[in-house]
Amino acid sequence: MKIITTPSEMQAWSRERLIAGERIACVPTMGYLHEGHLSLVRRARTAADRVVLTLFVNPTQFGPGEDYAIYPRDPGRDRALCEAEGVDVIFMPTAAEMYAPDASTAVVEEALSRRLCGASRPGHFRGVCTVVSKLFNCVRPDVAVFGQKDAQQALVIKRMVRDLNFPIEIIVAPIVREPDGLALSSRNVRLSAEERKSALGLSRALGMAREAFARGERDAATVRRRIEEELAASGLRTDYVEIVDTGTMEPVAQLAPGVLVALAAFAGQTRLIDNCEL
Ligand code: PAF
Numbered sequence: 070m071k072i073i074t075t076p077s078e079m080q081a082w083s084r085e086r087l088i089a090g091e092r093i094a095c096v097p098t099m100g101y102l103h104e105g106h107l108s109l110v111r112r113a114r115t116a117a118d119r120v121v122l123t124l125f126v127n128p129t130q131f132g133p134g135e136d137y138a139i140y141p142r143d144p145g146r147d148r149a150l151c152e153a154e155g156v157d158v159i160f161m162p163t164a165a166e167m168y169a170p171d172a173s174t175a176v177v178e179e180a181l182s183r184r185l186c187g188a189s190r191p192g193h194f195r196g197v198c199t200v201v202s203k204l205f206n207c208v209r210p211d212v213a214v215f216g217q218k219d220a221q222q223a224l225v226i227k228r229m230v231r232d233l234n235f236p237i238e239i240i241v242a243p244i245v246r247e248p249d250g251l252a253l254s255s256r257n258v259r260l261s262a263e264e265r266k267s268a269l270g271l272s273r274a275l276g277m278a279r280e281a282f283a284r285g286e287r288d289a290a291t292v293r294r295r296i297e298e299e300l301a302a303s304g305l306r307t308d309y310v311e312i313v314d315t316g317t318m319e320p321v322a323q324l325a326p327g328v329l330v331a332l333a334a335f336a337g338q339t340r341l342i343d344n345c346e347l
Contacts, residue, residue, distance in 0.1 A: 070151060071158045076167070079160050079207040083121075087209065092117035095210035095237075097201060100124040100161075101141040101255035102150045105245040109214045110154045112242045116212045122151055123204050124161040129168070129175075130196030136340075141258050160208060167203060175199045176233070178225045181318045185221050185331055186342065189308050197222060198229050205235055212238040216245075218252050220329055220344045221318060244343075246272065252343045263304075264336035270303025271332055271343040274310075278330045282347045287324045300334050308333035308340060315346060 073079045086093055094117035096109045113120045124147055131137035151159050175195050182194035215223045223241045230237055245253045250272035260268055274296040281292050289312040296310045313320050315329045331344040
């Protein structure tokens with residue numbers, strides 16, 4: 070497994086692979102890898118000859134007062150996990166390699182990123198779209214794999230790829246959960262035992278929404294209110310509860326198959342997200 074730290078070396082490696090006729094898959098991550106990330110790697114492996122995992126905690130997608138400085142990091146452990154999974158390259162540039170001090174260009178998606186995490190984290194998707202574009206230009210993949218846990222991110226990236234004609238297929242892989250239902254996240258490591266218990270309120274609330282839908286409930290406002298009650302009862306501070314069309318991220322009044330229920334809530338200081346499609 071190769072470790073590459075500069076965009077130019079990454080581009081040179083990819084150029085050689087492309088000349089050799091190989092397909093490259095990219096798995097963009099911010100590191101502190103868990104089974105969810107590894108499931109993306111396995112999915113990537115089925116879609117290409119080579120897998121490049123990018124490991125970069127991107128400063129531009131964190132707002133002031135967010136957790137950039139304390140985002141969990143353990144490159145040594147990440148490296149061992151990638152090696153065991155047969156990753157071909159870890160691309161781990163420094164922030165200085167990625168962003169010139171006078172960088173003045175950004176990529177902004179202006180429709181799908183307005184609500185949900187875009188509303189509660191202003192500038193977040195500008196940072197995501199910009200860094201993912203840059204990672205794509207470094208890795209030059211044929212295919213890239215993102216997780217459904219960040220459902221809005223996956224949709225925004227698909228739109229960006231379409232709108233900017235990146236010749237890249239986007240695959241979205243399912244959420245991986247702990248046996249008790251908690252969606253895997255690098256941030257889970259920061260939860261105290263008490264917060265970890267509270268965090269289960271997210272998947273419980275989603276389960277409740279699914280059950281209500283299965284029983285015939287169709288009023289989105291009712292389900293939304295019950296989710297908020299469940300989150301509060303679990304000791305979580307709700308950031309948002311949104312019931313939206315999966316294609317537009319616009320709120321729906323009526324539940325229907327395929328509608329996305331997306332939640333963000335704080336367990337202590339740690340912000341967690343989760344979602345399900347009905
Ligand atoms: O989902 C993430 O980990 C990040 O938002 C991504 C896509 C790696 C961009 O920094």
